[in-house]
Amino acid sequence: MAYNLKESTKKPDRLTGGHRMCAGCGAPVVVRTILRAVKEEDHAVVGAATGCLEVSTCLYPFTAWKDSFIHSAFENAGATVSGAEAAYTAMKKTGKVEGDTKFIAFGGDGGTYDIGLQSLSGAMERGHDMVYVCYDNEAYMNTGIQRSSSTPKYADTTTSPAGTVIPGKPQFKKDLTEVMVAHHLPYVAQSAPMTNFKDLYDKAEKAIYTKGPAFLNVLAPCPRGWRYDTPMLMDIIKLAVDSCVWPLYEVVEGEYKLTYRPKIKVPVADYLKPQGRFRHLFKSDVGAEMLKDLQKEVDRRWENLLKLCGE
């Protein structure tokens, strides 16, 4: 059946309202869209790395998760969920569990790009039948907006502050999706909850129902860290994608496919402008040079991706 947003939202939510995530946060939108792709008759074991999502959705004695949920620590969502999946496989053999259970781990960029990278790599390499989702908000938001290896160059964070000598984070963003592609997994995709959410929903469905390990890297803007007006969430995501800062693509058994090509490639500056974390780039001639630097790197990565996708 073709995807229909209206129909898909009629399914009961697997992450209920009443959790404590901020208004205008991308993460719960990402989670709800992904969980909608789980068949209603299937059970899910959801794991989360320590982070905003975890502390805001499971505060004793409450949980916003309709499925079984596990959090153990920050750097180990991959390993923790891989253990649960191993128990499932063993208990299936002995007839202790019946029906289909899906295993989905969520981590922010801190828990995924940085402290949890080893655990993620191990879990994926071992081939567990699970999906790891990174909701990428480009900094350690839960501890108060510190830079991560996912933070874009020149972004102002509390540990890469824009100062008079150093203009924000000195390094470009790590390309984690490519790191995961290099694991030669059955399914890797980069997505964002955009327009009618079809791109994310389809990729989630493929990831969840592809046998073996799958990785989704999903852009999830943070209004506090990025400093945009909360109602702008969806506009910011669209600009990230249309500027080719965050291209949407998937790699199925090693085959690259661009899943969205902007009709008009928007300048990177248009995406950065509404975000307070880049405000200093728009105040001086030096800033203009930095914008050029960013545009050049985005173009380089985009062209490279187009080649990989055979476009």
Added chain:
Amino acid sequence: MAIRDKLSGNEAVAVAMRQIDPDVVAAFPITPSTEVPQYFSQFVADGKVHTEFVPVESEHSAMSACIGSESAGGRTMTATSANGLALMWEMLYIAASSRLPIVLSVVNRALSGPINIHNDHSDSMGARDSGWIQLYCEDNQEAYDNVIQAIRIGEHPDVNLPVMVCFDGFITSHSVENIELLEDDKVKNFVGSYHPKEYLLKRETPIAVGPLDLQPHYFEHKRSQAEGMTNSKKVILDVAKEFQKMAGREYGFFEEYRMDDAEVGIIVLNSTAGTAKTVVDDLRDKGVKAGLIKIRVFRPFPFEELGKAVSGLKALAVMDKSDGFAAMGGPVFNDVRSAMFDYAKDVPCINYIYGLGGRDVRADDIAKVYADLGKIAETGKVKSTFNYLGVRE
């Protein structure tokens, strides 16, 4: 009929694990515990167990995967040593507070640095307050027996705590000794199948594990965790009784060796007990009333029982195979001394740190300790409370 065999400590533990046939074993190799997952993965490869073996990329992930597996409802086991245990540290506390009865064989090795692969107890002693039950083993037989009992102890509904079974690296792990194995079906019946009340894979009643737990509830949860540890004392003895019925071997909180009329005694853990027992026998032949206590259960600490057990002595030495670096002796000494304040206040007590980094512990060394105790018993005076044995000063 028991099966007579000759096995190293590591192989004995791997055989126990095969007989237990857990759902998941997640492990990472580290000397001297490496053989445990090696032997076990062969059992997996040969279809002798139904276990999912998860060859993780680190010990941190080993314990994390164990937590995921045990939370999911699977019986879960692993093994490690020294730095591997140290890398698990964060997760040890989370396993205990999540009340997950994982069984971990700790093959005791000196904790870096400097790096050293040989035996002392600095690894498991550092984890003594992590909320895990700790059982210590003199030889391969005890390692085998304790691993089997550990399953029943940890999984008991009054306990629900993880259990470490600790035995000495190389001395026990690699030495091949005679052993009496139990028949597979006997072990299978003894451990039974695992039926936790709530688990992730129980789809009718999904649960949430590891919530954020702030001021209103955290303390109550820690209090309940402490109660599990207190409750484990009775369970440990009950399981030992049942085990004795099946296997004929007796276990308690500690073993008392020739303590009935002893005047001088030492407290030791693990393989040193074997060496010390021969010294006790020699001294007894010479008319010295020497005795020995070998602690099996260090967590929960048998406070009253141990305090009373040493109350009849004229002098006691507590042997620590790890330093507390506290300028007040080793960890075993401090706990024993605390118990003695209530139950054996007048018994002079001294501490020896010994055998660090695998420094050989000979019968002569232990004999020297008893000689020192003889003098203390005679004079009632302790010259030095904190001592090092067998080190160049």
